[in-house]
Amino acid sequence: MGLTSKKVLLLAVIAAVVLFALTIWLWPRLSKRSVPSVLARIGMLLATQITMIAALGLFANYSFGFYASWADLFGQEQEPGVVVDHDNKASGKTVQVVGTQQVSVPRGSVPRVAGRIEKVNVQGVQSKIASPAFVYLPPEYFQTQYAKRQFPASVVLTGYPGTAEALIKGLHYPQTAHKLAKEGKMQPTILVMMRPTVAPPRDTECMDIPHGPQTETFFTKDLRKALADQYRIGTKGENWGIIGDSTGGYCALKFAMRHPEAYGTGAALSGYYKAPIDATTGDLFGGSKKLADENNLLWRLKHKGMPKANLLVTSSKQGEHNYKDTLKFIDGVKAPARVSSMILGTGGHNFNTWRREIPGVLQWVGSRLTA
Template sequence: MEPRPRTRAVGAALLTAALVASTAAGCSSSGAKAAPPPSTTPAPAAPAGRTEPPVVMPTGPKAHFRFSHNTSGGPIMVTTLKGAKSGVTGKVWVWLPPEYKDKRYAKSGFPVLTLYTGNTGVNYNFWAHEEVEPIQKVAVQMRKRHKAHPFIMVMPVLQMSTRQDTECSDIPGMPKMGTFLGDDVYRMVKANFRTLPGRDGWGLGGASSGAFCAVKLALQHPDRYRSAMSWAGYFAPEPQAGPRWTPQQMSANSPTEMVKKRPDVRLFLLAGDRKLFRSDKERIMAFKQIVRPPTTVQVEIQKNGGHYTADLQKLLPDILTWFTKNLEGPVPAK
């Protein structure tokens, strides 16, 4: 079998190209071919019989958010979160949909998408930058056409140092990024924003190295997260990322092993079919074969797609549509 290309090296190249020049450089894509959807019934906008908008009000303590920058979909806020459980301090960017401040939704909670960046994710998250991944712009456009829920989007850093590749896990001797991302960020969101009861309004998504994190954390915390999306991801820790791990720790942090426990989670796996990046497709097809109910998986292979931000941009409508079908949405007052 061909060795797997270094995922973060590819991610660094695509991110640099996106920020410095154009995300379309070296890419072309002419659409996607989707596999049949999972047989499970998509989550409804609100459970049958509910007479009042679903909501969990913020519990506090209130985090200090400041303005970061504008997008065509609205402003991005940022806070520096000091993780109470992990001891990690890192930036978290948040985008609130226009409906969040709409009086009709004042008593409703909102679904939350936590999005993990590609590459190392040290002190940045490219989902928060429209010139890289314009997901907020696309979300507003789709919402106007009643094609997507209004989502709260949460975009944390992925790790603390380029010299400490933590794989979104608690590695001995390194920052506890698994606890920071899977617990501290989750609790911060619930403390500051109107969310939905239970796990049916919570989803994770990621690109490349962030895709590993999205699937891993969803499988690790099925009591908190209903759905996870992976674009061009992988499903086992990269050996060079965990030199201090024992084989048992590697296994304990591997989505390939976690999924064998059959957690009730819905997965959406995407990749391109370009020969240069055929390992992206091969990994998701191999992972799909070991998924068993109640875990469900939907695969989408992008025709002539690669491992570039330009390819991911073209898939944003499909991603938001999938999350809308698989997560509960807010309910306006009648």
């Protein structure tokens, strides 16, 4: 059973409850002042505490998607290889649909009513990167009257390391988009949900690293072309948006600012504005100050021309470390770029805060994309 399995969580909770009850029940019998009784009491206390901590940890991981697997938890990333169909490659097809799942809404089994989520593998031709993703297709995609329509699309990114499943199970992006479109608050939009860690376990900060993974090329060129070939999605920057939280938010803003021809709209939930350098990233810039500056978004506002792009940033007055930098970013954006913001009174760097922001963010992004 996987780390994110409901069965594992349920078993941990049951074990914690049973051991707690057993400890209370047996405690009087173990009250003797003898070595075996003392050792038994210590053992029961330790077992109870361990199971309770494990249950709380599993619940937190299930809710917030910190780790995707046991290997991920213990620092042993074992990313499965992506099978490439050579016949498809020869014909230029670089997306393989490897599974489908229902959207958790009423009549979820009927695509023309609920839409559908497809799990795909994307093979990057230029970047040589292969990555899995989940593609949410809205109900209209399957309806006769929209059969010849091209849809807008938005890439949705997690933080680092993140799990794409958390965008569905924890942050409810497809369910929220379905609800907003049904209420007429958002146009039908395809969502491409994935994590920015496409060269695991390294945190590339969505960069083309000198002599390393070409993540920026993958997202700005390969991913868009592959999906536009597979689905009815427009190919212009005005047809594509990108949303992300934390690291994904930094990536979203960077792509919209550096590549408005790829993503005309970018939204960052609790994003930051400068790539960190630590053990997970390694040397991102190859010693180049010029490359470091160009990937510093606050530096770009002062020294580079403004792109024609729509930018959205979110933060909280209390609970977010990016609040002051977010205000600097807002103040620094000039025409032809346009900036919007969502500032909460309080809210931490977590799923609960992002769930409060996602409906407004999806409406904002949807209103700025063209079909």
